[in-house]
Amino acid sequence: MGFCWGVRRAIEMMEKAVQERGRIVSLGPIVHNPQVVDTLAEKGIQVASSVEGVDGASIAITAHGTGPDVFDEARSQDVDVVDTTCPIVSRSQRWARKLAESGFTVIVYGDADHREVKGVLSWARGKGIALTEEDLGSLPEDLSSRVAVISQTTQSPARFADFVSSLLKERLDAIGELRVINTLCDVTSSQQAAARELAREVDLMLVIGGRNSANTRHLVEVCREEGVVTHHIEAASGLQDKWFEGCQRVGVTAGASTPDSAVEEVVRRIQALAKAGRG
Numbered sequence: 001m002g003f004c005w006g007v008r009r010a011i012e013m014m015e016k017a018v019q020e021r022g023r024i025v026s027l028g029p030i031v032h033n034p035q036v037v038d039t040l041a042e043k044g045i046q047v048a049s050s051v052e053g054v055d056g057a058s059i060a061i062t063a064h065g066t067g068p069d070v071f072d073e074a075r076s077q078d079v080d081v082v083d084t085t086c087p088i089v090s091r092s093q094r095w096a097r098k099l100a101e102s103g104f105t106v107i108v109y110g111d112a113d114h115r116e117v118k119g120v121l122s123w124a125r126g127k128g129i130a131l132t133e134e135d136l137g138s139l140p141e142d143l144s145s146r147v148a149v150i151s152q153t154t155q156s157p158a159r160f161a162d163f164v165s166s167l168l169k170e171r172l173d174a175i176g177e178l179r180v181i182n183t184l185c186d187v188t189s190s191q192q193a194a195a196r197e198l199a200r201e202v203d204l205m206l207v208i209g210g211r212n213s214a215n216t217r218h219l220v221e222v223c224r225e226e227g228v229v230t231h232h233i234e235a236a237s238g239l240q241d242k243w244f245e246g247c248q249r250v251g252v253t254a255g256a257s258t259p260d261s262a263v264e265e266v267v268r269r270i271q272a273l274a275k276a277g278r279g
C-alpha cells in the first residue's frame with residue numbers, strides 16, 4: 001500500500017531537480033493527493049496546468065506522463081523539462097505510437113478524462129480512442145478493421161479481460177485483426193489482490209487516498225466486491241467514530257499516491273479508538 005515505486009521515483013526526481021535548479025513547475029499535480037501536493041509546494045515544486053506562464057522555471061512531467069505536443073511546446077519555448085513519466089506508462093505510450101503507426105485504431109481501456117489516458121492517446125496522434133464497458137453499446141461505426149487494445153495501467157486485470165472479450169463479441173463482424181497488449185501495472189494488480197485478501201478477513205475496510213485517484217477508487221471497488229463495508233478517506237480527518245461500532249477487525253489499505261504519513265496517522269487514530277474501548 002502507499003506510494004508505488006513509480007510515484008516514489010517521480011517525487012525523488014523532482015526533489016533532486018528542485019535542489020539543483022531552484023524552482024520546478026509540475027504540469028498537473030504529481031499525485032492525486034492534496035496533502036502531498038502541499039508538502040511538495042513547500043519544497044519549491046509548484047503546479048501549473050500548461051507550459052505557458054511557467055516563467056522561466058523548469059517544468060516537470062508527472063509519473064502519469066503526457067503527450068508529444070507538450071515536449072514539442074517546451075522545446076519551442078526553450079523550457080527545460082524534467083521527465084518523471086513512470087517507465088510502465090512510457091511503455092504504454094510507445095505501444096500506442098507503434099500500433100497507430102502500423103495502421104491500428106488504438107483503443108485505450110480506461111477513463112477518457114484521466115491524465116495518463118489522455119497522454120497515451122496523444123502518442124497515437126489522433127488514431128486512438130478511450131473506452132470503457134459503458135461505451136461498448138455505442139461504439140463508433142467507423143472503427144478500422146484492425147483494432148489494438150491497451151489498458152490504462154491502473155485498471156483491474158479481470159475487467160480488462162472482460163472488456164476485450166465483450167468488444168470482440170460486439171464487433172466480431174467488423175474486426176479483421178485484433179491485437180491486445182497487456183499494459184497493466186503489476187504493482188497495481190498485486191496491490192488489488194492484497195486488498196481483496198485483507199477485505200475477506202475484516203469487518204470494515206478503510207481505503208486511504210485522493211478522491212481523484214483512479215488507483216484508490218479501484219481499491220475501494222475491489223474491497224466492496226468482497227462484500228465488506230468500505231469507506232474511502234483522504235486522511236485521518238475523514239474518519240468517523242460511528243464506523244467502528246461493533247467492529248472487531250479493521251483493514252487499512254492505501255492508493256499508490258498516498259504518503260506513508262497519512263496511512264500511519266489513520267492507524268494511530270484507530271488504535272487510539274480501540275484503546276478507548278470504542279473499536
Ligand code: SF4
Pocket residue numbers: 004005006007063064086087088089153154185186187188215256
Ligand atoms: S501505479 Fe504502476 S504505472 Fe502507475 S506510476 Fe505506479 S508503478 Fe507506474
